[in-house]
């Protein structure tokens with residue numbers, strides 16, 4: 001399947017990927033509304049790891065053998081019809097088992113309500129994940145590497 | 147001591163748009179923007195801003211505008227803000243003012259006082275989309291005459307030539323003055339376009355040898371990074387005598403920029419200043435120059451053309467004639483608006499002559515002496531667009547070198563702070579955090595786009611003149627007319643006034 005890969009040598013640590021992930025998962029899809037008005041503001045599915053000069057955008061690897069799905073106690077974390085690993089927030093009870101299980105640290109607790117978890121869903125409504133299309137230095141690519 | 151120098155720019159942040167995302171904070175290497183923890187707001191220290199517009203371009207809400215500081219002195223046509231500020235700076239530093247890029251002063255720009263011809267009624271114009279249009283350019287010495295044997299086969303031995311798909315090359319910029327990613331962008335674009343880029347005086351990084359076919363290797367007074375493999379790595383060699391931005395003085399790459407890679411490439415100790423002497427200490431005459439030209443030809447077994455680059459100065463025509471007679475295959479002439487990674491401000495802004503005048507004078511002189519064919523002439527020093535190229539060629543150049551416009555294509559915003567080494571666009575810097583900001587995949591693509599766009603425009607303008615080959619434009623000053631020039635200026639340019 002197509003996944004997002006980080007090209008660490010070109011990541012400039014601007015975090016525009018995080019910001020545009022938030023916008024893409026907001027209600028208005030408008031950056032100023034999303035940040036200044038909307039409550040709660042979504043969490044970014046991508047996180048920039050940084051120890052300058054090294055930085056890269058990290059998000060869910062949508063593993064073939066996803067331990068988060070295996071560990072989820074309610075079946076909230078599941079693989080959808082696009083093969084994407086997503087969390088059904090209606091089912092999620094916020095036990096955070098998946099957070100501990102994910103070897104990449106790609107799942108975050110949604111501190112907005114303390115209950116459900118938040119992670120990358122590969123932007124199902126967009127032709128390209130928002131982080132990829134908004135990365136100014138082409139440090140994220142969306143390709144099928146098998 | 148309190149500084150009297152006012153901030154040059156003010157950072158305007160539209161609070162209605164700013165989302166406090168701190169992208170600007172992370173992008174400014176001059177530490178202008180910062181998050182004020184007390185109120186959670188992003189603020190700016192205007193005095194440090196150089197107006198490179200990195201933050202403006204990256205701000206996702208377009209909340210930023212950088213404006214010139216509107217604070218004025220009492221109106222004075224003589225003691226301008228610039229004149230006063232420079233005195234203040236030197237009174238505080240006691241030092242030469244360093245700057246970079248090309249001469250920004252208000253001297254006449256002759257390109258903008260020259261207009262082109264077009265066909266009407268009596269001679270047909272040509273549509274480049276329907277008919278072939280030849281831009282291929284050969285640089286190098288051309289034979290006095292061609293001789294053939296009885297079967298019609300050429301027996302004249304031809305000298306090596308550079309073959310350009312378009313009459314444009316990327317001018318010398320050294321690894322050290324610019325980043326490796328910038329060098330790689332230029333090298334890859336030159337390869338894709340079928341043109342050449344010039345290493346500048348800093349040697350050739352080991353990762354760039356594979357672009358050798360499209361490389362001109364420069365030899366300057368410091369001889370940095372010059373060895374047998376380097377001389378043979380490229381398609382041509384260039385002896386750098388002078389540079390338009392700082393004629394008569396040498397170069398200085400500060401030790402902070404000489405990291406492991408630059409040190410290995412230049413063959414100097416890490417952290418040591420790389421100082422290029424003002425003259426080549428083995429060249430004090432045309433005869434000495436001839437020795438070096440032939441030493442380089444020997445070293446490369448007469449397989450590569452040798453170019454000599456000089457700054458455009460007062461007696462440029464006579465100097466060029468000497469260089470041609472010394473055996474150079476190409477003369478590159480750099481006008482006074484040519485850029486640099488670092489130069490003393492007074493030199494940059496006051497020394498040298500306009501490239502338009504220099505090209506016309508050199509072409510005229512070489513023709514008068516009957517040696518124009520012995521050498522190709524390359525015009526450099528602020529070629530801003532395709533019309534400048536057409537005009538340069540019609541004035542007598544064979545091709546042009548571009549550098550400033552190439553850097554603008556890959557992100558340079560002309561803040562003229564290359565000498566600080568903190569280029570926010572990853573170009574004039576060796577800081578790894580900044581260098582990675584220039585992705586050579588993007589850099590090469592943007593350069594290819596620029597040259598391709600100019601190629602289209604050149605063809606269009608040629609077609610409009612009823613010309614289908616760049617060869618027919620070379621030195622064809624009939625295609626040019628001057629607007630608002632004195633008779634003396636017209637005479638030097640060798641063109642008529644509009645209406646004539």
Ligand code: SF4
Nearest residue numbers: 011012014015017135
């Ligand atoms: S947008 Fe791209 S360059 Fe910026 S932090 Fe994210 S991955 Fe890195």
Ligand code: SF4
Nearest residue numbers: 060061062063068102
């Ligand atoms: S959340 Fe972690 S474990 Fe689950 S699919 Fe993504 S990367 Fe794999």
Ligand code: SF4
Nearest residue numbers: 164165167168170205
């Ligand atoms: S980048 Fe723009 S929106 Fe973000 S903090 Fe800076 S000014 Fe505000």
Ligand code: SF4
Nearest residue numbers: 174195196198199201
């Ligand atoms: S120096 Fe450049 S990045 Fe920094 S505030 Fe000024 S314009 Fe923005």
